[in-house]
Amino acid sequence: MLRAVGRRLARAGAVVFGAATLAFAALQLLPGDPVAVMLGPATSASPQVREQIRVDFGFDEPVPVRYLHYLGDLVTGDLGRSYQLQQPVTTLIEEQLWPTVQLVAASVTLAVVIAVVSAVVTAGRRSALRAVVTLAELVALSTPQFWLGIVLLTVFSFRLNLFPVAGAQDLTALVLPAVTLALPVAGVLAQVLREGIETALEQPFVVAARARGRSRIGVRLRHAVRHAAAPLLTLTGWVTGSLLGGAVLVETVFGRPGLGSLLLQAVSSRDMPVVLGVVLLTATVVAVVFILVDLVQLALDPRLRTAAAL
Amino acid sequence: MTDIDTETDIETGTGIDTGTGIDTGAGIDTVVTGGARRPGPRGLSVPRPGVVVAAAVLALAAFVAVAPGLLTDGAPTDIDPGQALVGPGAGHWFGTDQLGRDVFTRVVYGARTSLLLGLAAIGLAVTGGVVLGLATVLGGRGAERILTWLTDVLLALPPILLALLVVAVLGAGTTNTVIAIAIALVPVYGRLVRTEAMVVLRSGYVEAAVGLGLRRGVVIARHVLPNALGPVLVLATVGFGTALMYASALSFLGLGSSPPNSEWGLMLAEGRDFLQTAWWTGVFPGAAITGTVIAVTVVGRYAQARFAGRVDWRASR
Numbered sequence: 001m002l003r004a005v006g007r008r009l010a011r012a013g014a015v016v017f018g019a020a021t022l023a024f025a026a027l028q029l030l031p032g033d034p035v036a037v038m039l040g041p042a043t044s045a046s047p048q049v050r051e052q053i054r055v056d057f058g059f060d061e062p063v064p065v066r067y068l069h070y071l072g073d074l075v076t077g078d079l080g081r082s083y084q085l086q087q088p089v090t091t092l093i094e095e096q097l098w099p100t101v102q103l104v105a106a107s108v109t110l111a112v113v114i115a116v117v118s119a120v121v122t123a124g125r126r127s128a129l130r131a132v133v134t135l136a137e138l139v140a141l142s143t144p145q146f147w148l149g150i151v152l153l154t155v156f157s158f159r160l161n162l163f164p165v166a167g168a169q170d171l172t173a174l175v176l177p178a179v180t181l182a183l184p185v186a187g188v189l190a191q192v193l194r195e196g197i198e199t200a201l202e203q204p205f206v207v208a209a210r211a212r213g214r215s216r217i218g219v220r221l222r223h224a225v226r227h228a229a230a231p232l233l234t235l236t237g238w239v240t241g242s243l244l245g246g247a248v249l250v251e252t253v254f255g256r257p258g259l260g261s262l263l264l265q266a267v268s269s270r271d272m273p274v275v276l277g278v279v280l281l282t283a284t285v286v287a288v289v290f291i292l293v294d295l296v297q298l299a300l301d302p303r304l305r306t307a308a309a310l
Numbered sequence: 311m312t313d314i315d316t317e318t319d320i321e322t323g324t325g326i327d328t329g330t331g332i333d334t335g336a337g338i339d340t341v342v343t344g345g346a347r348r349p350g351p352r353g354l355s356v357p358r359p360g361v362v363v364a365a366a367v368l369a370l371a372a373f374v375a376v377a378p379g380l381l382t383d384g385a386p387t388d389i390d391p392g393q394a395l396v397g398p399g400a401g402h403w404f405g406t407d408q409l410g411r412d413v414f415t416r417v418v419y420g421a422r423t424s425l426l427l428g429l430a431a432i433g434l435a436v437t438g439g440v441v442l443g444l445a446t447v448l449g450g451r452g453a454e455r456i457l458t459w460l461t462d463v464l465l466a467l468p469p470i471l472l473a474l475l476v477v478a479v480l481g482a483g484t485t486n487t488v489i490a491i492a493i494a495l496v497p498v499y500g501r502l503v504r505t506e507a508m509v510v511l512r513s514g515y516v517e518a519a520v521g522l523g524l525r526r527g528v529v530i531a532r533h534v535l536p537n538a539l540g541p542v543l544v545l546a547t548v549g550f551g552t553a554l555m556y557a558s559a560l561s562f563l564g565l566g567s568s569p570p571n572s573e574w575g576l577m578l579a580e581g582r583d584f585l586q587t588a589w590w591t592g593v594f595p596g597a598a599i600t601g602t603v604i605a606v607t608v609v610g611r612y613a614q615a616r617f618a619g620r621v622d623w624r625a626s627r
Contacts, residue, residue: 011462018463026479135360142604144555146562146575147596150582154589165586245468249559253582263471264563267478275478283466290466 008294012287019283023276024070028063030272079280080273084266089277092262100258103250104243106178107185111239114182115189119228120220123197133190141187145246149180149253166255177254181246185239192235196228203227233297237290244282364608371602375421384412386419386572395588405590407580413590416572417598423573424599427488427566428554434492435553436546439499440539444530446500447507461497469494473556477565487566491556495549499542506538513537544617548610551603558599574599 054060061069073080079089118137122130156176157165164173200206201224209219248260259278266274298304374381390410398405404413446457464472469491476490510516511534519529558575560566567573569580574595581592 014459015462015466018459019466022463023475026475029479138607139604142551142555142607143600144559144596144603146559147578147600150578150585150592150596154585154593158586158589241466241468245470248470248474249563252563263474267474267565268482270478270481272478275475279467279471279475282468282471283463286466286468 004298005295008291012291015287016280016284019280020071020074021067023280024067027272027276030270074280079277082266082271082274084269084271085274089273092274093259093277093281096257096259096262099256100244100247100251100260102174103177103181103247103256103258106174107181107243108239110178110182111186111189114186115193116225118186118190119193119197120217120225123194123220123224124201137187137190139187140183141191143184144249145180145184146249146253148183149176149250152176152180153253167257173254173256177250177256180253181243181250184246185242189232189235189239192231193225193228196231197224200224200227230297230301233293233300236293237286240289241282241286244285360608361612364605364612367601367605368609371421371425371605374418375425378418378422382412382415382418384415386411386416387570388412388415395584395591397588398590404594405588407577407588407591408584413577413594416577417574417595420572420574420577420595420598423484423567423571424554424558424575425602427484427557427573428550430488431491431553431557432495432546432550434488435495435549436499436542438492438496439501439503439542440535442496442500443503443507443538444535446504447511447534448526448530457500461501464494464497465501467494469552470556470559473560474563474565477560482565482568484567487557487560490560491553494556495553499546499549502542502545503538506541507534510534510537541617544610544613547613548607551606551610554606555599555603 059066070080077090079093081088082092085092118133122133153165153176156162163176167173197220201220206219206223209223210216214222244259247258248263250256251258251260252264259281263275263278265271266278388411390406393402393406393410394408396402396406396410402412402414404417406412407416442457442461446454449457467475472494473487473490476493477486480486480489516529516533519533524532557566558573558578561573561575562579564579567576569576577595578592578599581588581590581595584591
């Protein structure tokens with residue numbers, strides 16, 4: 001098991017290292033002078049000031065030296081300084097992290113609950129309800145989050161005045177963004193879960209459990225869902241990524257503070273250190289989630305523990 | 311219809327009735343009893359009327375994109391300040407925006423830009439995927455390792471974030487948006503092409519072709535590529551919807567098309583500022599995006615179901 005963990009850590013490390021290198025390459029590819037980007041188009045900065053900035057940010061060093069410096073800083077948890085906001089990127093991320101974590105956590109909970117309920121209730125039935133739910137899932141997973149958010153805003157905030165229009169002041173402000181972020185993910189999860197449950201319901205152990213007198217819903221919850229959870233688990237990495245990506249759009253629609261807003265602002269002003277900081281953080285989170293999922297699956301399913309997998 | 315069903319039953323083995331005899335009426339009603347099941351993974355099957363409606367929506371979108379002038383008299387840039395923010399009605403079906411421009415006309419004219427953006431992005435992504443995928447198959451062990459690692463890195467990033475990163479490097483604008491989305495989607499198609507090509511390479515006809523002394527390039531061009539491409543193109547149908555969605559998302563974020571263009575995502579972004587008083591400015595362009603994406607998804611999944619057994623549908627996302 002220790003070897004399995006080690007190998008996966010090494011692979012995740014390679015991915016994060018790759019993302020960091022890619023980020024550094026992106027920084028070098030940025031057309032134009034970073035000092036000019038930093039100072040903005042309308043500037044009267046003297047050549048001395050420019051030179052000072054160049055030295056401060058280390059732009060005067062050759063590329064390989066800067067690459068090593070950059071990697072060294074990353075290892076010690078230093079993501080550099082923002083060009084625009086004149087603050088360390090880590091500070092900026094720390095400030096904006098909490099609202100995004102809240103949003104993602106709320107969405108993931110909501111998505112899983114919706115998916116489990118709709119899949120457990122409709123799996124294996126040929127009813128009108130199933131047809132309606134399936135259609136709703138299809139619509140949910142193809143609806144762009146930015147439009148869904150706008151529709152929800154129009155209906156629930158502007159028409160019915162149920163929720164605040166913008167911000168992240170309290171829990172009521174979390175409801176609409178979380179629903180917006182959760183629905184498309186819930187659509188996908190529900191489909192995969194239903195497929196899994198339906199496969200499980202055909203297995204002999206289900207018949208055996210029914211014969212032992214378990215109720216219909218009891219069989220679904222105790223036996224079928226467990227089997228269906230495995231394919232769902234493999235989607236966790238994808239879900240994490242899609243929630244983190246979707247947060248950019250949802251935060252923009254609802255005017256919420258968070259990593260997404262920070263990233264978007266940085267992209268618009270081409271504040272590369274901030275862009276790269278957020279992107280690297282996301283890649284790291286996704287890579288770590290992938291390892292965890294992999295290990296959990298090994299722990300859950302002994303059939304996967306072959307020599308090749310360990 | 312029935313012949314398709316029986317065919318897939320044999321192919322995918324779903325017709326093996328594991329429990330028909332033991333069906334005690336206990337509610338295990340999923341057990342297959344013949345050719346009643348539609349092809350493809352169960353959760354994904356789409357009822358046939360839905361496919362017809364979706365195809366009709368797509369045809370309409372394509373028609374509107376080709377000949378917008380047939381549906382509306384005005385021009386998308388006709389300004390009429392006296393008629394600003396008028397609600398939907400007989401004069402203006404979808405109402406007017408803050409400059410008095412007819413929203414219906416703008417949605418109609420926006421179809422071309424929006425569809426072209428999605429088409430260009432997915433086309434570029436598939437082309438890139440074919441090059442990348444074949445390179446990993448042909449490049450030998452070292453190249454394969456490096457490219458697999460690169461794909462792993464790119465796949466660890468959500469596509470929209472990857473696209474934003476590219477836009478941050480290249481700058482905003484329509485062309486850069488297309489490039490950004492293509493780069494964000496390339497790893498998905500690269501991996502898929504690789505998988506498909508590996509399958510084809512192991513087949514008997516490729517062995518025969520090699521045995522006949524055909525050159526590597528000829529074998530790839532004549533046998534591997536055409537056979538590996540089918541499933542890839544099927545997945546690209548759904549991918550077109552995704553690309554369209556990302557393109558309008560980037561426009562919505564203010565990084566793609568710029569005013570006074572009529573592009574659906576951009577119109578939605580402009581409409582956001584007037585939501586409280588004039589919901590129609592944002593809701594209709596958004597509905598156009600959503601309707602098109604849903605239609606593409608339905609048609610794409612139907613195509614995938616027809617290819618069932620050959621395509622891993624999970625790669626489509």
